[in-house]
Amino acid sequence: MTTEPVIQTKRRRKRQWAPYVLILPSLIYLAVFFALPMVRAVRLAIWDEHALLALREEPTSSSLAAGALPQGTAVKLLERQSVVATEVTESGGESLTEVWFHVQGTDPDGKMVMGWAAESRVRVRSTDEEGRPVGGTVRSKLGASADPLTSLYAEPSSASAIVGKLSSGTAVTIQEQAILEVWFLVAGQRDDKTVQGWAPSRALQIYGDEVSGRIDTGDTGQFTTAYIERMLNDRFFKPALGTTLLLTVIIIPAQFILAISMALVIQSRLKFNDLFLAIFAIPLAASDLAVGIVWYSIFTQNGFLNSLLQALGLLSIPQVFLSADTRHWIIIAIWLAEVWRATSLVMVIVVSGLQNIPQEVLEAAEIFGASLWQRIWRVILPLLKPSLQVALILRTILAFQVFAVVIALSGGEVVTVLANETYRQYYTLRNMNVASAYAGLILLLSMLSSIIYLRLVRSQEEVSL
Amino acid sequence: MTAADTPSPVVQVVDEMARVRQRARRRMLLGRTFTYFVAIVLVLWILIPIWLIASMAFTTPEVVRSYPKSVMPFIPFSFDTMRFFLQSRGIVPGLINSVIVAVITLVLSTLIAAPAGYALSRYVFRGREGFRLAILAVRAFPVVILSIPLAVTFINLGIFDQTYSLALMHTALTLPTTILVISSVFASVPYELEEAAQVFGCTPIQAFRRVVLPLVLPGIAASAIFTFVTSWNEVFAAAVLTVQNRTLPAQVLVSLQQSSEAYKFAGSFFMLLPSVIFIFAIRKYLFNMWGQVTK
Numbered sequence: 001m002t003t004e005p006v007i008q009t010k011r012r013r014k015r016q017w018a019p020y021v022l023i024l025p026s027l028i029y030l031a032v033f034f035a036l037p038m039v040r041a042v043r044l045a046i047w048d049e050h051a052l053l054a055l056r057e058e059p060t061s062s063s064l065a066a067g068a069l070p071q072g073t074a075v076k077l078l079e080r081q082s083v084v085a086t087e088v089t090e091s092g093g094e095s096l097t098e099v100w101f102h103v104q105g106t107d108p109d110g111k112m113v114m115g116w117a118a119e120s121r122v123r124v125r126s127t128d129e130e131g132r133p134v135g136g137t138v139r140s141k142l143g144a145s146a147d148p149l150t151s152l153y154a155e156p157s158s159a160s161a162i163v164g165k166l167s168s169g170t171a172v173t174i175q176e177q178a179i180l181e182v183w184f185l186v187a188g189q190r191d192d193k194t195v196q197g198w199a200p201s202r203a204l205q206i207y208g209d210e211v212s213g214r215i216d217t218g219d220t221g222q223f224t225t226a227y228i229e230r231m232l233n234d235r236f237f238k239p240a241l242g243t244t245l246l247l248t249v250i251i252i253p254a255q256f257i258l259a260i261s262m263a264l265v266i267q268s269r270l271k272f273n274d275l276f277l278a279i280f281a282i283p284l285a286a287s288d289l290a291v292g293i294v295w296y297s298i299f300t301q302n303g304f305l306n307s308l309l310q311a312l313g314l315l316s317i318p319q320v321f322l323s324a325d326t327r328h329w330i331i332i333a334i335w336l337a338e339v340w341r342a343t344s345l346v347m348v349i350v351v352s353g354l355q356n357i358p359q360e361v362l363e364a365a366e367i368f369g370a371s372l373w374q375r376i377w378r379v380i381l382p383l384l385k386p387s388l389q390v391a392l393i394l395r396t397i398l399a400f401q402v403f404a405v406v407i408a409l410s411g412g413e414v415v416t417v418l419a420n421e422t423y424r425q426y427y428t429l430r431n432m433n434v435a436s437a438y439a440g441l442i443l444l445l446s447m448l449s450s451i452i453y454l455r456l457v458r459s460q461e462e463v464s465l
Numbered sequence: 466m467t468a469a470d471t472p473s474p475v476v477q478v479v480d481e482m483a484r485v486r487q488r489a490r491r492r493m494l495l496g497r498t499f500t501y502f503v504a505i506v507l508v509l510w511i512l513i514p515i516w517l518i519a520s521m522a523f524t525t526p527e528v529v530r531s532y533p534k535s536v537m538p539f540i541p542f543s544f545d546t547m548r549f550f551l552q553s554r555g556i557v558p559g560l561i562n563s564v565i566v567a568v569i570t571l572v573l574s575t576l577i578a579a580p581a582g583y584a585l586s587r588y589v590f591r592g593r594e595g596f597r598l599a600i601l602a603v604r605a606f607p608v609v610i611l612s613i614p615l616a617v618t619f620i621n622l623g624i625f626d627q628t629y630s631l632a633l634m635h636t637a638l639t640l641p642t643t644i645l646v647i648s649s650v651f652a653s654v655p656y657e658l659e660e661a662a663q664v665f666g667c668t669p670i671q672a673f674r675r676v677v678l679p680l681v682l683p684g685i686a687a688s689a690i691f692t693f694v695t696s697w698n699e700v701f702a703a704a705v706l707t708v709q710n711r712t713l714p715a716q717v718l719v720s721l722q723q724s725s726e727a728y729k730f731a732g733s734f735f736m737l738l739p740s741v742i743f744i745f746a747i748r749k750y751l752f753n754m755w756g757q758v759t760k
Contacts, residue, residue, distance in 0.1 A: 016588065016590070018584070018588065019584040019587075019588035019590040019593070020584075020590065021580075022580035022581055022583055022584035022588075023580070023581045023584050023585075023596055025576075025577045025580065025581070026577050026578060026580075026581040026640060026644060027596075029577050029636065029637065029640060030599070030603060030637065030640065030641075033611075033615070033633060033634065033636070033637035034603055034606075034608065034611065034637050037611040037614040037615050037618070038611060038614075040614035040615075040617065040618065041610075041611060041613060041614040043614075044613075044614055044617065258507075258510075261503060261507065262507055264500075264503075265500055265503055265504045265507060268496075268497075268500045270497075270500060270501060270504060274748070276504055276507075276508065277748065277751075278744065278745055278748045279508050279511050279512065280507065280508075280511060281744050281748060281751055282511055282515070282740075282741055282744050283511065284744060284751070285691070285694045285698070285740035285741070285743055285744045286698070286737055286740050286741070287697070287698035287700070287714060287736040287737065287740060288698065288700065289698075289700050289714050289717060289718055289733075289736065290518075290698075290714075290732075290733040290734070290736035290737045291514075291733075291737075293518070293729050293730065293732065293733035294514045294515070294517065294518045294733055294737075295514070296729065297517060297518055297521060297726075297729075297730055297733070298514070298517065300726070302530075302531075302532035302533075302534065303534065304517050304534050304536075306532075306533070307532065307533035307534040307535070310533055311533060318532070340510070340511070340514060348751055348752065351752070352752045355752075369489075372496060393605055394605055397605055397606065397607060398607075400607060401607045401609065401610065401701070403700070403701050404700045404701070404714070404718060407718060407721065408721065408729075411721075411722055419610070419701060422610065422613060423701065423704065423705065426613055426616070426705060427704070427705070432613065432616070432617055435613045436613050436614060439610040439611070439613045439614070442607055442610050443606075443607065443610060446605075446606060446607050450602075450605060
């Protein structure tokens with residue numbers, strides 16, 4: 001190895017912190033953009049962030065919890081109260097809010113009074129340049145039994161002290177407005193026990209009768225298998241998993257045969273060897289979506305394959321290859337496209353593996369009269385084993401991710417794969433959790449296959465030792 | 466029985482050797498012809514699909530719609546299909562976004578990877594093998610799948626649907642490869658050269674700048690090109706992490722179902738073109754890129 005003398009030169013020096021400083025940025029980067037997302041993916045798949053709603057003893061989120069109810073529980077609404085919204089609500093359901101105005105006006109006795117009144121009691125007549133209400137009149141109250149006067153409160157809450165009363169139609173100036181959030185005292189069943197406490201309206205779904213509802217979203221997380229179950233019961237799950245595994249199984253052997261053939265061609269040092277190598281390597285950098293479309297142009301109904309077959313007189317009318325009735329043809333097209341695209345990677349790994357085999361060994365085999373097949377089976381393949389194993393791991397894991405080729409050739413409905421289902425759950429169905437469950441499954445399959453391969457490699461090495 | 470009837474043992478051996486040599490030569494010739502045949506078949510296998518799509522990309526949309534299809538040079542050459550594709554909605558912005566994402570990825574990836582690659586090739590330190598294995602493990606992992614949890618994070622942070630946030634994801638995708646490639650590029654420059662420069666009076670930094678840098682620059686450029694191509698091609702994370710600021714592959718992907726064949730074929734060729742050019746540009750370094758995974 002060329003690196004050995006270098007390493008020895010450095011070893012003589014005293015212990016340094018330089019290498020750690022040099023690798024630190026990449027370690028941090030991979031921790032943030034690889035390790036962390038992986039943990040998050042697992043968390044999204046098995047953790048329901050809105051599983052439980054904590055009910056409060058008082059209608060404020062800072063008060064003590066009186067209990068918790070799971071998402072979806074039916075509740076009775078016992079009492080309603082508005083409180084000044086202390087926190088900005090970002091997520092969850094629609095928040096019920098009330099607007100209160102701090103108004104000033106003349107009461108029926110001719111006294112100037114100031115206090116808070118609900119928006120429903122004041123008709124806004126004028127606003128300032130920014131659209132904020134600055135003046136209005138007190139609305140009239142309907143119903144004979146109602147108090148004809150509108151109460152003004154010390155605080156923006158009907159529970160606070162009344163500081164004055166205004167008759168309907170009184171002109172008022174609006175000095176301030178407050179946005180209140182409605183809280184409900186709710187009661188619901190959990191484990192045959194009634195739990196009662198205050199909950200903000202944003203966490204509840206209120207039915208039309210305004211006395212019952214259900215817990216819409218919780219604020220406390222809980223472990224759940226619901227997302228994984230939803231993935232398993234999805235109608236696309238089984239076909240996706242089946243097709244992914246089938247493709248892996250049929251793509252990889254074809255790739256290896258083709259890649260080893262290419263590597264042997266390169267190894268035999270023909271004329272224009274560099275050109276051959278460059279051509280074989282072209283697909284290495286090819287976009288998978290583009291390659292999918294290339295093969296679509298061949299297999300589509302008025303594509304190249306039908307044109308060729310008809311020109312040769314093998315077909316009288318064009319055959320439909322890429323349709324729901326001809327799933328096998330779609331699989332074949334995906335297979336060809338993937339073999340075309342990803343063989344180069346295996347080829348490069350195999351070629352560099354071949355270059356590590358001493359030339360004398362190959363020449364010796366030739367001189368002793370081994371045929372081409374014997375040389376491949378008895379000499380080259382056994383010596384190539386480490387490279388082939390690495391290529392096998394890389395290719396298997398990449399085969400679990402096959403995506404754009406499938407979309408290009410099947411539209412993603414007729415034939416589907418795991419990566420496509422991840423995308424569908426995320427993009428079409430907008431379900432991050434089930435999408436993460438799919439992503440987790442792909443991660444799990446990749447991890448399992450690399451562990452299995454590494455085990456196989458190690459046990460074989462021990463046997464050969 | 467005379468001596469002339471039965472050849473002497475020496476003559477027998479000479480005859481036998483000549484026969485063996487002749488057989489070997491014949492077999493070699495046969496083998497060579499066979500190898501050329503295989504090579505040409507394989508070259509056709511790679512080139513024919515590219516030729517087909519190029520035929521469709523460089524003709525008129527009418528020819529693209531026609532059936533049965535024929536190929537260049539039997540069909541009229543025209544830039545109409547290509548022009549039609551480039552004038553379609555979202556393509557030019559997508560192209561610009563693709564380039565922006567790829568350039569940010571290239572710069573970020575190279576800047577972060579170069580020190581790590583240098584450390585791997587020049588120092589022996591505790592944890593070196595662990596770091597190397599971790600890099601190999603990450604490289605083998607389906608990194609793009611992680612764009613799902615990243616999308617949630619990006620939405621929470623308010624940086625979703627931005628070219629730079631997609632570039633952050635692409636950097637995670639390309640970083641392991643870049644580190645390994647750059648470390649093998651540094652390893653190909655003997656440390657003795659650096660030492661010799663220092664003996665002749667360079668400071669360590671001067672030695673690095675005057676001696677090592679010119680030698681490794683082409684290799685690093687090749688790795689940067691490969692990073693660019695990886696980002697240019699990547700479609701899953703791009704489709705997940707962007708909505709308005711789609712990159713070219715993501716734009717083509719989401720409009721695939723509603724688009725005409727002329728659009729698809731021209732788009733396909735347009736996406737293939739840079740990769741093909743780049744592979745020819747960096748073909749010398751291919752084994753630095755992928756070969757060394759086996760070591």
